[in-house]
Amino acid sequence: MKSFLQYLAAVAIIIGLLQFVPTYEKTNPPVDRAKEIKAPQDVMAIFKRSCYDCHSNETHWPWYANVAPMSWAVRRDVIEGRKALNFSTWYDYDEAKRKELRKQIYRSVAIAMPLPQYLWLHPDAKLSQKDKQRIRDWASNGKGFDDIEVR
Numbered sequence: 071m072k073s074f075l076q077y078l079a080a081v082a083i084i085i086g087l088l089q090f091v092p093t094y095e096k097t098n099p100p101v102d103r104a105k106e107i108k109a110p111q112d113v114m115a116i117f118k119r120s121c122y123d124c125h126s127n128e129t130h131w132p133w134y135a136n137v138a139p140m141s142w143a144v145r146r147d148v149i150e151g152r153k154a155l156n157f158s159t160w161y162d163y164d165e166a167k168r169k170e171l172r173k174q175i176y177r178s179v180a181i182a183m184p185l186p187q188y189l190w191l192h193p194d195a196k197l198s199q200k201d202k203q204r205i206r207d208w209a210s211n212g213k214g215f216d217d218i219e220v221r
């Protein structure tokens with residue numbers, strides 16, 4: 071019994087120490103609505119439900135974003151997600167970049183996005199086949215992309 075309590079104490083101390091490891095800051099930079107993506111309401115609803123936590127400046131930070139080691143993964147996903155695609159600053163991208171991002175969005179909804187570890191804790195964010203189709207239609211103006219196979 072004693073060794074079990076010692077073990078618990080050691081784990082508690084280690085978790086306590088992890089809290090001091092520096093990590094990314096948890097930010098929500100101010101949103102300028104003029105720069106935010108404009109899309110039909112149903113498309114926006116999907117983006118807001120399934121993508122905005124990592125691809126906008128309006129992240130709903132969960133409580134575990136404050137607790138190491140979970141916080142490291144959550145914050146990294148948001149920082150890296152915003153870097154790859156930020157719907158809050160969509161019109162800061164030039165036209166060519168927006169076009170490229172649309173194509174990546176089209177591709178990403180097949181399997182990669184939202185990230186599986188996010189869906190595990192946010193099952194509502196899962197895209198239905200209908201949601202995927204809607205996003206693809208929006209991203210490609212209903213035309214699809216010849217070089218991307220749809221799954």
Ligand code: HEC
Pocket residue numbers: 117120121122123124125146147148150151154155171174175176177178179182183184185188197
């Ligand atoms: C849990 C956080 C998270 C969620 C939710 C999320 N993404 Fe991402 N996304 C990332 C991260 C991190 C990257 C950058 C690294 C990478 O490519 O895996 C990324 C990259 C991307 C990229 C860049 C190119 C690519 O395919 O790698 C696109 C496009 C994208 N996401 C679209 C979406 C869409 C659309 C949604 C909603 C349906 C979404 N993401 C939901 C975290 C997320």
